[in-house]
Amino acid sequence: MGQLNRRALLRQLQKLGVASRAELAKALGMSQPTAGKIVDELIATGVLEEIEVAEAGGAETGVRGRPGRKLRLNQSRSRLLAIQLGLQETTVARLSLGVPPADEWHFTFALAQTEAQPARAWETSLRAAARAIGGRDFLGVLLSVPGIVDETANRILFSPNIHWTEKADLAKIVRRVWDLPVLLVQEERALALGHHLAHPECEDFLLVDFGEGVGGAIIVAGRPLANPLPISGEIGHTPVLGNPRQCGCGAVGCMETLVSLRGLLESFAAATRGKKHSWSQLREHIAAHGIEPWLAHPLDAAATAIAGALNVLGLRRVVITGSLTELPAAVLAHLARAVQDGSMWARFGRVECVAAPRRRTAGLIAVGIDRLIVPDSPPKKDFPKNGAPKVGRVKFSC
């Protein structure tokens, strides 16, 4: 019960941002002594901090205890280390437990595409990151990775765009650099949890991220959708009829080969007599010419897959992050219209398709709090196979 109460209290505080002890006890339906005891314990361990908040009107409220003193998740100390492994580069950040206003990375490195021993080179670069980042106050490391990730077993099963990560034990590599618990988090899942943390009122949605690949994640009732296999949201690998492009996953015709950064640049080049262009040239071209057929087709393919997911999952809200949000607004408007055309719910109800910034670090903080600070079972320094606590299967009513 203690752990459930702690978790409920932390979730409530994430939602409220700042709250007094009395407000927390009331919102959770706990007695004030129970809530107070949990709060004291979480302050002692550096998870929460007390701050002075000016009361409305500046007057003493007469409330017994500590008028004007409120609680929030500790924003004064870096308690978590985040690593984002991407196709082009790896970024590293120190994180406090508060929700950051935007993603901010403190160290970035890239491996050569021709690197013969990528795992070893990655470890060497991480050591450089450790020297630059410093700090020994971390509770653990959250590692955001693409591909099919078994978060329970802490390993990557399949990675269409970074195959070397399937064989390398990434958690072990990171532990050799930082002797701390390491948790692998599927990258779109981190984005979806981050979006939810930044917008707690947004409880049910499909997030689709466009970038080097196209992936999704599903949040239902504020939690990642529980499903039997360690795979979900792989919307980018929906086949598009007549699309001859080879995908990194081994199949032919996947939607992401059309709408990823590379896919769009390829179509743009083909439409402009094979000339290679940059992403900013593509953006300027769209601003000047609108949605031409070379762009409409990939967008319609993406919308078809998204609408299919909405129809199957029973969702009516889509959050779009990543490269498509950097393009002129007409692009998102076209996609949103096509999603509505394919959604059954839109025939009589409202289907939303909104753009949002990537909130990856916020998502990693949410996972860190859930699995390192208030885990189902005590955190182990060395998560063995099958030994890591489960995530996303426990449902709380706050």
Ligand SMILES: [Zn+2]
């Ligand atoms: Zn594919």
